[in-house]
Amino acid sequence: MSNKIIIRLLITFLSLNLVFNHVAAQDLSLYQKQTFIKNNDTLNYRILFPENYDPEKKYPLVLFMHGAGERGNDNEKQLVHGSKLFLNDSIRKQYPAIVIFPQCPENSFWANVKFDFSDGKREFHFQSDGEPTRPLALVQGLVKDFTAKKKVDTKRIYVMGLSMGGMATFELLWRNPKTFAAAIPICGGANAETAKKYAKKTAIWIFHGAKDPVVPADFSRTMYKSLQDYGANVKYTEYPEVEHNSWDNAFVEPDLLSWLFSKSLK
Template sequence: MKSRFLFIVLLLCSSIAFAQFQKVRFQVNGISLPYQVLYPEGFDDSKQYPLLVFLHGAGERGNDNEKQLTHGKDFLLQAQQQFPAIVIAPQCPDDSYWSNVKINGINNKITFTFGESDIATPPMNALIALVNDWLSSGLIDTKQVYVGGLSMGGMGTFELLWRMPNTFAAAFPICGGGDTGKVSTYAKNTSVWIFHGDSDGVVPVSNSQVMHHALQQAGCDVKYTEYPGVNHNSWENAFAEKNLFPWLFSHKK
């Protein structure tokens, strides 16, 4: 039986200034998932808003409900000024991963293998439950649901798309990767803008290249931006893209 904190937070929000992230903790099936939520300024619980799910990278895992916004907090706050939405930023535990991926390092070269198992990690299961909880809250315009993330969060973005294939209008995975065998489940339902640095020494740029090709072949409305000479921190370039949020919020189901 899951314990819900969502509506407790909504009650508290009546006396809290909006346009700032607030800490929440979601529990489902014995799993605790800390997350932060950002409400639009002037939030009105009689209205419905777009929902944006933001997934952090491996370096921001933990249980402090802080580190998941190490990268992207200012980016998300600035976006709110032009595109009011509810933003949720969950935090993955130290000992797990958003996506089910095998990571192998040989001779200082890291490889990521996707699709060997369809079993969701515990944080992914909790994330899906969290998203569904918000979708059933009555506060979300279900035609405007979006997801994006960086590195491990980029991989989580691709996986969330095939696990919830009819949910997201658009997505922006940054320096991630995914299972090319699953793209047909969401390719025609979700627009995707992929970002990667061509000198990434942590997550090979080929991860995004093959996903881009697979999505193109599957008939997806997909864009791909590769940054010359940029290493793993390509999220800095992606966050500086002036057209990212206009592109994202232009899509509706």
């Protein structure tokens, strides 16, 4: 192959890459930048409205809780994982919904978890009571405020999240047991006793990687067992060879969103 052909191929590749990156950035810009302020505290969030949004119609609401790596104050990093799921043309047409991605500040945490770093190991101690963290309290306020002002189908409010956001997903369920029709916690965890507070209300699909070195899969296994014991409508998918990034597998599950949007509070 001549040098001229190689150069042409390289230029073509770079041009396509620039186009792809531009389209991706353009797509993410469909998530509008917003802020929610309560008691002088501010929560950044991004919101995606359905195509041809009709303010007189009621839409399902999806709340997506990001992981620890996406914390910050830029109102951008929280879109790294999961946001493109809802930008897919066929998904937007088949499941018109309002999608919200809040962002947790850099030095905060969504869930009320105590950490123990003794003996060089990180241990999680999930709380079953007490006040929510400030960012999670703001998220709860945002959902309540938004559903009061906008046309939301209150029987079809959903929550999903990964890692720190998976923990937040479980916590939002027990703190708001009559709010969410379905939930997708990915590589998260919670205090198993809290499952009884929402087991009969919310459909749950749990995901985890069996080889997760960051958040042990036992957390999800324990929650699955507890939810089963309390009679929940719960599914658990564990990926045998997957580590912490089990969301990559979960996001390509063919029935993920059809399962989610099929659920409604009774």
